[in-house]
Amino acid sequence: MNPTDEQTAAADTFRAGDHLALQAGAGTGRTTTLALLAQTTERHGRYLVYNRAIATDARTRFPGNITCKTAHAMAYAAVGHRYTRRLGAPRRPAWQTGHALGLTKPIRIGSRDVSQRALANAALRTVARFCHTADTAIVRPHVPRLRGLEDNGLHTQLADHIVPFARKAWTDLQHFDDGAVRFDHDHYLKIWALTQPRIESDFLLLDEAQDTNPVVEQVFLAQREHAQLVMVGDSAQAIYHWRGAKDVMTGFDGVAMALSQSFRFGPTYIYTTKLTAEQSNGAFGFVEASVPPGGGPAPHVHVHTDETLYLVSGELEFLDGDREFTARTGDLVFCPRGNTHRFTNTGLHPAKLVFMYTPGGAEGLFVEGGDEPRPGVQVQPWGPERIDGRMLGLLAKYDTGLPEAP
Secondary structure, eight states, X not given: OOOOHHHHHHHHHHHTTOOEEEEEOTTSOHHHHHXXXXXXXXXXXXXXXXXXXXXHHXXXXXXXXXXXXXXXXXXXXXXXXGGTTTBTOOOOXXXXXXXXXXXXXXXXXTTEEEOHHHHHHHHHHHHHHHHTSSOSSOOGGGSXXXXXXXXXXXXXXXXXXXXXXXXXXXXXXXXXXXOSSOBOHHHHHHHHHHTOOOOOOSEEEXXXXXXXXXXXXXXXXXTTTTSEEEXXXXXXXXXXXXXXXXXXXXXXXXXXXXXXOOOOOSOOOEEEEEEOTXXXXXXXXXXXXXXXXXXXXXXXXXXXXXXXXXXXXXXXEEEEXXXXXXXXXXXXXXXXXXXXXXXXXXXXXXXXXXXXXXXXXXXXXXXXXXXXXXXXXXXXXXXXXXXXXXXHHHHHHTTOBOOOOO
């Protein structure tokens, strides 16, 4: 396939040695363009991406002078292998871990009694939130806001109690062989990032940059003094930032270019409403969905509606409250009302899922606000320009809120 004029211009900029940020819409050949850049040089480079399946696929597409890895793989090679004995340890209830850390009693904050179980869970979530930031120490903002303690003064009291235990948990995680806290992959990624690693490479290629974890972003940007940095992504897929992430694409200090010609054919976003609240006497709404690779909704929240999703095929990365996890074929995910949630297709093929709203009603957003598919016409993913006054009104009408960026 002959490169487009935009791809050729990007290759010329890359050969000139400039740092480069490529805004690339859906289906514009982001990974293909990065492979094209790599083929124009004999210098040694590294291709970085979050998803392991994409990194594995990239190894078949990039020339031999490019090392294709996830950031977690790099962190594991550097420090993570030292914690092999702790990885994959059996799960244990948060309250048991809390007891091991010294969190043994409930406390009263304002008019609410906060149980030992809730305190232990908050301490572990604090560590998880810290691991998703570029911060160097656990501080008050990492403590999650608990229901009934949203007031700043009450949250400060909670944070003052939780932070010492969260720091104790983080100290526990530094031990190679054993500890009270279950060790996972995000822990060694954060430990690696805190060492301020130098990645020996002539250039770095960062794919899916719009959803880069702040920890990886910090490591990536720190290499700019000795390596050429190239990032590619689609800021339209990160309208509302999650887990404290900022849009690294927009603020990047480098030449900004764009890829706009789409090569994508076949399945795209298709949401089919199978049963409405009106048809079920208000009990529930039922929707069937097909989500392309890289696709998924912006973070959103339902105040009065629970959402249950069943993954028929594929792989989706979920955010549910402060919890991030990967769902695979056959998995069922319950997102209770009040939890900010989103999902992203991190696989290489379209994901099929069905989801149910209880009580029904939220599915009306697709009926009233969606695009009617037309044969032979490619449906384009929505960008921020679609979130206009009318759509905001429909979101509010159908109990779907978009949280403000932090």
